[in-house]
Amino acid sequence: MTYVVTESCIQCKYTDCVDVCPVDCFVEGPNFLAIDPEECIDCTLCVAECPVEAIFAEDDVPEDQQEFIEINAKLAKVWPIITAKKDALPDADAFAGQANKKELLIEE
Numbered sequence: 001m002t003y004v005v006t007e008s009c010i011q012c013k014y015t016d017c018v019d020v021c022p023v024d025c026f027v028e029g030p031n032f033l034a035i036d037p038e039e040c041i042d043c044t045l046c047v048a049e050c051p052v053e054a055i056f057a058e059d060d061v062p063e064d065q066q067e068f069i070e071i072n073a074k075l076a077k078v079w080p081i082i083t084a085k086k087d088a089l090p091d092a093d094a095f096a097g098q099a100n101k102k103e104l105l106i107e108e
Helices: 016-020 044-049 069-075
Strands: 003-004 024-029 033-035 055-057
Touching: 003 024, 003 033, 003 069, 033 069, 044 055
Parallel strands: none
Antiparallel strands: 003 055, 024 033
16 A cells, blocks of 8 residues: 545645655655655655645545546656655645645646
């Protein structure tokens, strides 16, 4: 089993989770983080660190967020690894807690 970053991360990109990851399984895009399912060791450390509760065990991903399992796997193959905490996006607090942000995801 792996962990999955879901829609809550979009346009926030808090990186507290990256700081505690022992295997550097996070990748970074313009406005979202994803977890490489091939690198994740299921340690659960990142879950408690996410201030917007965007990270779930694959088996616990909410029904309306299931597509993020595939999105994480796809983006992990193209985005660079992030290994250290960075500042969140400037408007992160305004987007925290908002729903229906998938259309804002920048995958390039």
